[in-house]
Amino acid sequence: MLEENTERTELEKLGEFGLIEHLTSGIETKQPTTKIGIGDDAAVLDIGDKYLLISTDMLMEGVHFDLSYAPLKHLGYKSVVVNLSDIYAMNGTATQITISMAVSNRFSVEAVDAFYEGAKLAADIYGVDIIGGDTTSSLSGFGISVTAIGEVEKDKLATRSGAKENDLICVTGDLGSAYIGLQLLEREKAIFKEDDKIQPDFSGKDYLLEKQLKPEAKKGLRRMLDNAGITPTAMIDVSDGLASELMHLGKMSDAGMAIYEDKLPIDPLTISTAEELGLDSSISALNGGEDYEILFTVSQADFEKVKAIEGVSIIGHVTDKAAGYVMVSKGENVIQLSAQGWNAFK
């Protein structure tokens, strides 16, 4: 009955990042405890001796996950892990989570149990307390909202905005595998739709499926950096693809970013499976998303220290802002990076 506005602009015209920027531009914070509001992996509150970190994510069926191949228990696990990743991406320690879900009557108590079992398992493994949430019905589908809480010593906080020219760009683990895992699942789903007597063949692909369906967050990185005596200058988690995250770091740090294709950590199984699927593994690493690795920058002076950390790759360096965001290809061409990361409105 009530309409506030007669104009109509489609959401996909702005895209996810565009919409968030559109909605939140001009928001000012007034509370003395608010140190960082919108715009980093987590908000930062000054609670005295330490900073409190808060991050929240919403995951919707059919947009973020497909229950035809994502088991609910894995989904519960992943919902927690992807939020903890945002706390680790501030160089913080995750301490608590809240888990909210909206479920339609298509789901049984047993289905909701499976989801919650997965969430509890992740909370247990990562050592965080489940301290709240909400459980309600929805008209259709499964919706999830998780809020993660953490803390960090004030001198250890790493935001997106501290990268300096000549800093080294580092990333944990390997990239592109979750995306290739998703493509495998989508392929088998399409085959299954054509002929439901054909069972999916994922033999030898466990690693890719696990990176997609049951990823882990980099809880251990903080301790490794501490042991090495490193405080990163900037940090972000790789959820939307490396290219997109590099551009976030660059934009927030007022700097350029240069990476090298031959330095990208890509698992051999990702490379061979990408080929099998007719995909480019470097592009999967740059634009695939859902890696939940941590991208961070450290001072040049920390080169030897960071090189010695297992599971961390140095992939490039921070440049002057004017140099933009580039990748030097294997053929030594300089390619401009563009953010083709995950856009939930496409």
Add this chain to the structure above:
Amino acid sequence: MLEENTERTELEKLGEFGLIEHLTSGIETKQPTTKIGIGDDAAVLDIGDKYLLISTDMLMEGVHFDLSYAPLKHLGYKSVVVNLSDIYAMNGTATQITISMAVSNRFSVEAVDAFYEGAKLAADIYGVDIIGGDTTSSLSGFGISVTAIGEVEKDKLATRSGAKENDLICVTGDLGSAYIGLQLLEREKAIFKEDDKIQPDFSGKDYLLEKQLKPEAKKGLRRMLDNAGITPTAMIDVSDGLASELMHLGKMSDAGMAIYEDKLPIDPLTISTAEELGLDSSISALNGGEDYEILFTVSQADFEKVKAIEGVSIIGHVTDKAAGYVMVSKGENVIQLSAQGWNAFK
């Protein structure tokens, strides 16, 4: 492809509270900062000098709101306010919020703007910072998740579990009006469906519609209690109906509750409109829900002090656990209360 469990129990068999209890029973907290986890209006974290409060709610289109009569700007406002109410119900001060939303392509940028404008207005009026959130698409409908953050001095915290025998039961404002407002809107919607040339007639009913569509939270209560020198022994916000909240307080405080029908604060407009709709206003107050008033208990010694606070009614007293949860009716009958509050799974 993957099914974890072959049994099927319908969600409505457990209901909302039953499902939450089923999922969360046995959850233990291990972090030293977790003082109260699941089970109160907000979780309580020990951050040093003060307690940090965190509460989260999920609101789904078609379950919690009907966009055929709830304007999106009001919905944005209400989504924030109902979460702040949970912070005030711990005797706390609200400081920050995160706002997440999932929207289908049925909605335009202008629609999302209207929602967010309402949320920003509430944040501004209540003096809280918007520090984060998530914006994504959904396959259908509008989903909202808000997390509110607050703080409270350690000696001022009021939980659900501190009510003692002989304490006075008090409630702010008036009850049942939001429920009657909803019934009015539903009636007019039904009439409009029959004949869309008939425009809704809400003349003189503004108060009831406002309580339903754009409620306010009791931010001012804390200051009034402080000025009166009162720290409540227990507190809860009235979101699911008075009866349900009394039973929560009783259960958590290991006590009985006795209230008096003739003491229930019910607005004359609520009474007359309930009559017009063929409803009982006392039952609307007991079971209606969405009042966002604060129910609290104070020591008998504070009787004179609490009586002097404007906008607060003393409606009964805490009894021995064995006496159960009862209302003494206007006809002086003792009626057992049952929680027929809001159940999102019905």
